[in-house]
Amino acid sequence: MASVLIRTIIIYVFLSFSIKIMGKRQIGELETSELISTLLISEVASLPIDNPDIPLSSAIFPILLIISVEILVSFIKNKSERMKRIVDGEPTFVIYRGKLRQSVLKENRISLNEILSELRVLGVGDIDEVEYAILEQNGKMSVLKKEKDSMAHSLIIDGEVRERALSSLGYNERWLSERLKEAGYKTNEIFLLTIDDLGNINIIKKEEK
Amino acid sequence: MKKKSIPKDVAIALVILLLLTVLTTVNEIACSRALDGLTEAVEAIEIDGEYSDTSRKVNMLAEKFDTWSFFFSVTVNHDDIGDAKSELIELVEAVEAKDSVAARIAKSRLLGALGELRRLSGFGIDSII
Numbered sequence: 327m328a329s330v331l332i333r334t335i336i337i338y339v340f341l342s343f344s345i346k347i348m349g350k351r352q353i354g355e356l357e358t359s360e361l362i363s364t365l366l367i368s369e370v371a372s373l374p375i376d377n378p379d380i381p382l383s384s385a386i387f388p389i390l391l392i393i394s395v396e397i398l399v400s401f402i403k404n405k406s407e408r409m410k411r412i413v414d415g416e417p418t419f420v421i422y423r424g425k426l427r428q429s430v431l432k433e434n435r436i437s438l439n440e441i442l443s444e445l446r447v448l449g450v451g452d453i454d455e456v457e458y459a460i461l462e463q464n465g466k467m468s469v470l471k472k473e474k475d476s477m478a479h480s481l482i483i484d485g486e487v488r489e490r491a492l493s494s495l496g497y498n499e500r501w502l503s504e505r506l507k508e509a510g511y512k513t514n515e516i517f518l519l520t521i522d523d524l525g526n527i528n529i530i531k532k533e534e535k
Numbered sequence: 536m537k538k539k540s541i542p543k544d545v546a547i548a549l550v551i552l553l554l555l556t557v558l559t560t561v562n563e564i565a566c567s568r569a570l571d572g573l574t575e576a577v578e579a580i581e582i583d584g585e586y587s588d589t590s591r592k593v594n595m596l597a598e599k600f601d602t603w604s605f606f607f608s609v610t611v612n613h614d615d616i617g618d619a620k621s622e623l624i625e626l627v628e629a630v631e632a633k634d635s636v637a638a639r640i641a642k643s644r645l646l647g648a649l650g651e652l653r654r655l656s657g658f659g660i661d662s663i664i
Contacts, residue, residue, distance in 0.1 A: 327610045328559045329662035336663070379613040387558075390551050397548035 327387065334370070334388040338362060338395065342413070357414050357464060359403075363396040407486040414463045421459035423523075424472060434461060445469065478528065482519035485532070495521070562610055566656040569603045574649050580626075582638045589638075593630045597623060611656050619648035 342362055356364065370388045374380045403410040420430050420441060431438065442453065444467045450456060458470040458477045470477050481492055481502060492502060505527060506513060518530040541549075576596045580589060600623055604616050622645040629638035654662060 327562045327656070328658040331555065331559060332663050379617075381608060381610055381613065383610050387555060391555055394548035394551045394555075397544050398552075401542065401545045401548075 327383065330384055330388060331391055334366070334391050335395070338366060338392065359396060359399050359413055363392050366392050405484075407483050407488070417463060418461045419458060420461050420467070421453070421456050424454075424457055426453065430461075436461075441467075478520035478522045480518065480520050482513060482516045484517060485514040487513060497521075563656070563658055566607065566610070567653070569606065570649055570653045570656070573600060573603065574646065574653075577642060577645055577649065580642060582630075582635050582642060586630075586633060589630055593627050597627055607652065607656065611652060615648075615652055615655055619645065619652055622648045 342358065367389055370385050370392070374382050374385045399413060403413055418430055418434065420427060420436075426441075431441065441459070445451075445453060445456065445459070448467070448469050450469055450471065455471050456469055457472040460468050460470075462468055479491055479495055481488055481495075481497075487499065487502065489499070492498065503513075506516070506519075509527075509529060511529060511531065515531055516529060517532040518528075520528045522528075573596070576592070576599060580592045580596070582589065600620065604620065607616050622641055626638060626641035626645055629635075629641050
């Protein structure tokens with residue numbers, strides 16, 4: 327029985343790795359870990375149905391294990407931005423400040439025709455109208471148009487500084503510390519800190535529990 | 536200073552994991568002991584000994600196996616339990632027929648089947664892979 331449970335964990339890790347390699351496009355609506363759990367549960371659940379010689383516990387115990395692991399992984403992801411990045415990946419800018427990032431298309435194995443098609447589905451007829459196009463973690467694309475919409479970039483999420491976002495906007499940690507000092511906050515007190523394209527900073531403090 | 540409490544669903548998940556660990560451990564120990572007992576009972580059967588004694592031991596073994604097979608069936612593939620049961624029936628029939636050659640073969644095959652059950656219900660690298 328312990329072998330069945332360990333095999334379940336091994337298959338879970340293996341599927342996590344495989345879907346990460348496949349990329350965001352295969353995932354659709356679900357996050358990575360949710361998709362793996364759904365796939366595994368449906369497969370495992372069918373085993374004793376397909377083969378009556380397989381004891382029920384070979385499905386029930388692994389399903390309980392998968393559900394428990396999924397809950398714990400979700401809990402850890404909520405607590406740790408880094409863990410969330412490792413498990414689910416990050417949103418990727420396909421168009422950034424009006425410029426199409428061709429290297430991103432290559433990395434995610436997306437063609438230009440697919441991008442144009444997605445934009446049309448979102449009601450955008452001309453790629454030139456787009457200020458930001460983001461390939462989200464669930465594989466969907468979201469779009470912010472030029473002039474009409476402004477993009478708020480997250481620099482601190484749940485007390486953790488997003489260093490890559492900070493450096494991509496041309497800022498550094500020293501600049502961020504100074505802004506926090508001016509506002510009278512410490513990094514670990516911040517739930518969300520964003521900055522828009524006009525340099526306006528918005529801070530949401532963590533709630534007292 | 537306020538204590539941070541664990542969300543309800545996380546607590547439930549941890550309890551489930553703990554229960555699974557306990558059940559698995561108990562199952563491993565119980566199956567291992569049961570198989571030890573059955574293996575000893577099979578090895579104690581003397582094919583060339585007194586017929587009444589051999590017959591009694593074989594029938595006791597059959598009863599013991601029936602009792603334990605229900606427990607095994609919770610976690611072990613029923614096919615594998617069926618294989619062991621078939622070998623046991625062969626042994627019973629061979630002993631009843633006073634066919635010592637067939638009984639020896641059936642005893643050997645039954646020991647092999649019990650060994651296979653031990654391997655499948657146990658915990659090791661080969662059962663994981």
